[in-house]
Structures are given as C-alpha cells and as structure tokens.
Amino acid sequence: MAAALVHPLCSLSTRAQRIDCLDLTRGLGATPRGAITELLGQESTGRTALAQSYLATATLGGEIAAWVDCGDAFDPVSAAKAGADLGKMLWVRCGHRLEIALKAVDMILHSGGFGLVILDVCGATDAALRPVPLSYWYRIRRAVEGTPSILLVLSRQSVARACATRQFVLDQAKLEWRGLAPFQTIARRKFQAISRKPMSAGVVALEALGDREEV
Amino acid sequence: MAELAGQFSPLIEKPDAEMVVFSLAGLSRMFGDWRQIASEISRRGADMGIVANLAIARDKTTAMLAARHLRGVTIIPPGREAASLSEISIEDLPAEPEMLATLRRWGIRTLGNLGALPEIGVRERLGEAGCRLRRIALGQEEDWLRLSRPPEEYTAREEFDYPVELLEPLLFVIAAQLRDLTAKLQRNGQAVRRIAIAATLDPSGETVRSVELPLSMRDPQALLKQIQLCLEAKPLGAPVTAIQVALDPADPRVVQGGLFQPTAPEPEKLQTLLTRLGALAGPDRVGSPVILDSHRPDAFRLRPCAFESANPSPVASRSLRLAFRYFRPPLPARVKVENSVPRRIASERVSGAVLHAAGPWRTSGEWWADTSWMRDEWDVALESQAAYRIYLTPSQEWFVEGSYD
Numbered sequence: 001m002a003a004a005l006v007h008p009l010c011s012l013s014t015r016a017q018r019i020d021c022l023d024l025t026r027g028l029g030a031t032p033r034g035a036i037t038e039l040l041g042q043e044s045t046g047r048t049a050l051a052q053s054y055l056a057t058a059t060l061g062g063e064i065a066a067w068v069d070c071g072d073a074f075d076p077v078s079a080a081k082a083g084a085d086l087g088k089m090l091w092v093r094c095g096h097r098l099e100i101a102l103k104a105v106d107m108i109l110h111s112g113g114f115g116l117v118i119l120d121v122c123g124a125t126d127a128a129l130r131p132v133p134l135s136y137w138y139r140i141r142r143a144v145e146g147t148p149s150i151l152l153v154l155s156r157q158s159v160a161r162a163c164a165t166r167q168f169v170l171d172q173a174k175l176e177w178r179g180l181a182p183f184q185t186i187a188r189r190k191f192q193a194i195s196r197k198p199m200s201a202g203v204v205a206l207e208a209l210g211d212r213e214e215v
Numbered sequence: 216m217a218e219l220a221g222q223f224s225p226l227i228e229k230p231d232a233e234m235v236v237f238s239l240a241g242l243s244r245m246f247g248d249w250r251q252i253a254s255e256i257s258r259r260g261a262d263m264g265i266v267a268n269l270a271i272a273r274d275k276t277t278a279m280l281a282a283r284h285l286r287g288v289t290i291i292p293p294g295r296e297a298a299s300l301s302e303i304s305i306e307d308l309p310a311e312p313e314m315l316a317t318l319r320r321w322g323i324r325t326l327g328n329l330g331a332l333p334e335i336g337v338r339e340r341l342g343e344a345g346c347r348l349r350r351i352a353l354g355q356e357e358d359w360l361r362l363s364r365p366p367e368e369y370t371a372r373e374e375f376d377y378p379v380e381l382l383e384p385l386l387f388v389i390a391a392q393l394r395d396l397t398a399k400l401q402r403n404g405q406a407v408r409r410i411a412i413a414a415t416l417d418p419s420g421e422t423v424r425s426v427e428l429p430l431s432m433r434d435p436q437a438l439l440k441q442i443q444l445c446l447e448a449k450p451l452g453a454p455v456t457a458i459q460v461a462l463d464p465a466d467p468r469v470v471q472g473g474l475f476q477p478t479a480p481e482p483e484k485l486q487t488l489l490t491r492l493g494a495l496a497g498p499d500r501v502g503s504p505v506i507l508d509s510h511r512p513d514a515f516r517l518r519p520c521a522f523e524s525a526n527p528s529p530v531a532s533r534s535l536r537l538a539f540r541y542f543r544p545p546l547p548a549r550v551k552v553e554n555s556v557p558r559r560i561a562s563e564r565v566s567g568a569v570l571h572a573a574g575p576w577r578t579s580g581e582w583w584a585d586t587s588w589m590r591d592e593w594d595v596a597l598e599s600q601a602a603y604r605i606y607l608t609p610s611q612e613w614f615v616e617g618s619y620d
Contacts, residue, residue, distance in 0.1 A: 042601070044620055046537075046620060047620055049535050053536075063479075064480060078537075086503060088503075089503060090489075090503060092500065093501070107488055111488040113484070184573035186594060189619065
C-alpha cells in the first residue's frame with residue numbers, strides 16, 4: 001500500500017501497454033510518458049488539432065506544458081478554443097531556427113516538471129531537418145526517459161526515427177463546409193490516422209470542428 | 216535618538232517617532248548608579264545635539280510617562296513611582312475616552328488621585344481596564360520591551376589585489392558572498408526578489424547589473440546561476456577590481472503541496488530555465504501566451520511564466536477542434552481572381568488551384584492606433600485538400616496568413 005502511495009501518480013499511465021490508434025482520441029492515452037511520440041502528416045492533416053487537444057487535457061489536468069514552436073506557427077486563440085489553460089503553458093518561439101528549438105527542448109526536459117512537451121517542426125524543411133544527427137535524438141530520448149513527461153513531435157515526416165516510441169501518420173480525408181455561399185465556414189475536417197509504430201493495420205477516422213463561428 | 220540609545224543597549228523599543236525606550240540592564244557595572252548613567256546619556260546626547268527629556272525607572276510604562284510629561288532628567292528610584300507620577304494628569308493615560316470621562320465625573324484629576332482609590336472598588340466599577348490604569352498610576356504596571364530591529368542589510372563587497380578579467384573566478388567570489396548572504400537571509404526568515412551586482416572596473420568606472428526574480432528564493436546555487444546568466448548576457452566589459460553583491464530581502468514563498476497534485480517545475484529551476492531560454496531564443500519570445508481583448512488578428516502577448524501546482528480541473532469530453540497555424544510573417548502571394556473569387560494561389564510555400572473559397576470576411580479596427588488593420592479574408596481549400604486563410608489588404612496585396620490543421 002505504501003509503495004503504491006509513493007509511486008509517482010502521474011506515471012501510472014505508462015503502465016498501459018496496449019496502445020492503438022483509437023487512443024488518439026482518448027486524451028493522452030496514445031502518448032506514453034517518458035518517451036517520444038511523433039504525429040506526422042502534411043499540411044491540414046490535423047496534427048495541430050490533436051496536439052492542442054492533448055495540450056488542453058494536460059493543462060486542465062493540472063500539468064504544466066511547453067510548446068516549442070520552431071516556425072512561430074502556434075495560435076493561442078485556437079489553443080484556448082480547444083480548451084487549453086494558457087496560464088499553464090510555456091511557449092517558446094524559435095523564429096524558424098531549428099537548432100534553437102532542439103536546444104530548447106533539451107533544456108526543458110532537463111529542467112523537469114513539465115507534463116507535456118510539444119516540439120513543433122512542421123514548418124521546417126527537409127533540408128533543415130535531415131542534417132540533425134540521430135545522436136541528438138538519442139540525447140533527447142535519454143532526457144525524457146524515466147520522467148513523467150510526454151514528448152510530442154509534430155512534423156511532416158519522422159525526425160526522431162528510431163528514437164520515437166510511437167509514430168502516428170495522419171492524412172486528410174474530407175473538408176465539409178456549412179452555410180450559404182459565398183459566406184461559408186468550415187464545418188469539419190475529417191482525418192485518417194495510422195499507427196506506424198507499433199505497426200497497426202487499422203485506420204481510425206477523426207474529425208475536427210471548424211474554427212470560425214457560423215454566421 | 217535611536218542611535219544614542221544604540222550606544223548604550225541593543226534592546227531598544229521605538230513606541231513612536233518622538234520616543235525611544237531602552238534597557239539599562241548591565242550598564243551599572245560600566246557607568247555606576249542610575250544618576251551616573253543618566254549623566255552619561257545626557258552628555259552624549261548633548262554631544263549629538265539632542266534636546267529631549269530623559270527618565271529612568273524600574274518599568275517601561277513609568278519611564279515613558281515620566282519622560283513624556285516631566286521636563287529634564289527624571290530618575291525614579293524603586294518604590295517612589297507613585298509619588299513621582301502623582302502630579303501627571305489622567306488625560307495622559309492610555310485609556311478609552313469613556314473611561315476618562317467616568318474618572319472626571321468622579322473628580323479624579325491626577326494619577327495621584329487615581330492611585331489613592333481602593334483597588335477592589337476600582338475593579339468593581341471599571342473592571343480590569345480600570346485596575347490597569349490604577350497600576351500605571353502607582354508605577355506597578357509591568358510591560359516588556361517590544362524590541363525594534365534595525366533593517367538588515369544584505370550586502371557583501373570584495374576587493375581584489377589584481378583586476379579579474381574572466382567570469383569564472385568572479386563567479387567563484389560571488390558564490391562565497393552568496394553563501395554568506397543567503398545564510399543570513401535564512402536566519403532572519405527572509406528570501407530575495409532582486410539582486411544588484413556593482414562592479415568597480417579597471418582602470419576606472421563602475422557598472423551595475425540587476426536581476427529581478429519573479430519569485431522570492433534563497434537557494435545560493437539558483438541565485439548564482441541567475442547572476443551567471445545575467446553576466447553572460449550583459450558582460451561587465453572590463454576587468455573588475457571590486458565586486459559588491461546586494462540582495463533586496465522579501466518574504467519567503469509559502470507553498471502547500473498536495474499528494475494528488477501533478478508535478479510542476481521547481482520555481483528555482485524554472486527561473487533558470489526561463490533565463491536560459493530567453494538568452495537562447497530572445498527574452499521577448501518566451502513566456503505564457505495571453506490573448507488580448509481585441510478583434511485584431513493574432514493579438515496576443517507573452518507574460519513571464521509563474522506556474523503553481525494546482526489541483527486538476529474536471530476534464531469534460533471535448534470535440535476535436537480544427538486548429539489554425541500562422542505563417543509569421545504572412546506569406547506574400549499572387550492570387551488569380553475571377554468574378555471576385557480567388558481561383559489560384561502562388562506563394563513561396565503555398566501554391567495551387569483553389570477548389571473552394573469562402574468569403575470575403577471584411578474585418579477592420581483600431582483605426583485610432585498604430586495597430587489599425589483592414590482586410591478581406593477568405594478561407595480557401597486547394598487541390599491538395601489543404602485549407603488556408605488568405606487576405607487582401609486595401610493596397611491590393613494578397614497574403615497567406617496560415618493554414619487550418
């Protein structure tokens with residue numbers, strides 16, 4: 001009983017071993033603690049929507065989150081609409097400088113105490129990402145291992161490669177509009193998610209509601 | 216007067232700006248009896264140009280009454296308190312106006328009159344408060360000194376035999392200073408919110424660096440790291456011949472943690488992290504976002520982070536919401552328009568035929584300020600199935616503001 005009490009409460013979710021694509025829609029269930037999870041996909045595939053929903057889950061759960069924004073793309077209004085508590089997050093704007101983003105993630109993980117760390121390198125080009133040595137990602141994996149932190153990487157393609165414990169590939173399916181032309185708003189965007197690591201045959205369909213209010 | 220009192224005793228009370236009360240305990244062995252002590256105090260007071268009444272008595276209250284209402288030097292030997300105070304008016308007693316009015320109705324005018332009243336009768340009619348006044352009148356009220364402590368200074372200065380050029384040996388000296396200063400802070404139950412470092416430079420000149428801490432702390436290692444990061448960001452610029460560290464004391468932080476609260480970054484480590492991230496990315500690029508009360512697109516500011524452990528809020532099941540990703544700065548674009556509807560976009564990162572366009576949404580505002588804006592927005596879906604927000608400015612320039620992701 002005593003051992004159960006002194007066990008870090010926030011690491012309990014690491015015990016859930018079986019994680020599949022469906023967990024993507026269940027809060028932080030798909031993103032194991034103490035490991036790197038990658039959300040991969042092209043533009044408009046729902047990477048940011050999923051990441052912001054995780055941000056909301058973490059901050060409303062009382063955890064402190066960090067968003068390391070390589071391309072200065074983060075929108076606080078979207079995050080607030082997703083339910084995130086902006087007062088419980090640290091936003092690091094790296095000004096399109098990938099090296100600074102990687103250093104910032106390293107510092108944040110070594111500092112400790114952050115429940116969720118999101119590295120957003122969606123805007124970085126392949127030419128910028130390719131030269132990052134794998135050893136750097138091993139260093140980051142070592143920093144996150146054994147901690148109750150979740151490291152979530154948003155990117156077009158896998159950057160952490162072998163160091164990522166989970167990889168989900170997102171793809172866009174359908175964009176639905178509502179209202180009368182020409183003053184329409186995006187009603188919802190449907191996505192598909194495939195678990196590439198661990199490999200899963202299933203495809204899960206996700207959908208996100210539109211950003212604008214209907215007129 | 217406090218300085219004069221400080222020459223005789225460390226046990227000093229300052230009841231108000233015009234009076235100082237201090238203990239004579241132990242002075243008789245140095246100066247002799249009360250008369251000789253009074254003579255010495257008078258002499259030193261005259262040397263310092265102080266003109267004041269002086270009273271010496273067995274208890275504090277009697278001495279205060281005598282000093283306030285009897286001119287010159289008054290020495291009240293033990294047992295003579297009542298006689299010495301007898302001529303003082305009852306109006307000078309620390310009593311409620313109603314109580315004084317009652318005494319006046321009884322014909323009591325002086326402390327001598329009050330002291331002559333029987334104790335039992337006073338207790339029956341005026342209660343404990345009346346008995347206390349009677350004890351004061353008789354010089355029998357015993358009260359302790361409420362010691363006032365001089366404001367503590369947390370300053371350490373070190374002069375070097377030769378100018379120090381490198382930061383590392385300088386930090387070595389500062390670390391020793393911080394250890395002493397933080398130990399003193401801990402003894403006094405205080406912490407620090409601001410650090411000032413004054414350096415005397417070689418061959419001449421002085422420079423000051425200050426570090427503002429968002430939270431009070433007193434861990435010497437954390438403070439040293441803050442100083443190091445400050446001096447790395449803003450070097451002193453010349454060899455240093457003397458260094459002075461001054462800490463502004465503040466009340467320590469009081470935090471009550473909870474067993475079921477999620478972990479949060481330790482404040483000391485968080486402060487170091489923020490300083491390092493500020494040095495890395497830019498101090499204005501790190502913080503917690505705050506959405507401004509404005510309809511202006513992308514209106515936000517960053518505020519310094521100050522996280523505290525909090526109990527989890529109940530998380531309601533939420534639908535996934537489409538997020539917006541900004542291109543900062545917006546991408547200039549060439550847009551082909553047919554029948555007032557965008558048909559094709561060409562820009563550095565976003566290009567393609569427009570499959571669906573919704574708009575224009577005309578927004579404008581803050582015409583009274585430098586932040587005024589006016590534009591027509593469109594939400595467009597390209598043939599790649601990606602959705603973007605584009606806008607047209609009054610100067611007929613198109614920009615891609617961001618994407619829906």
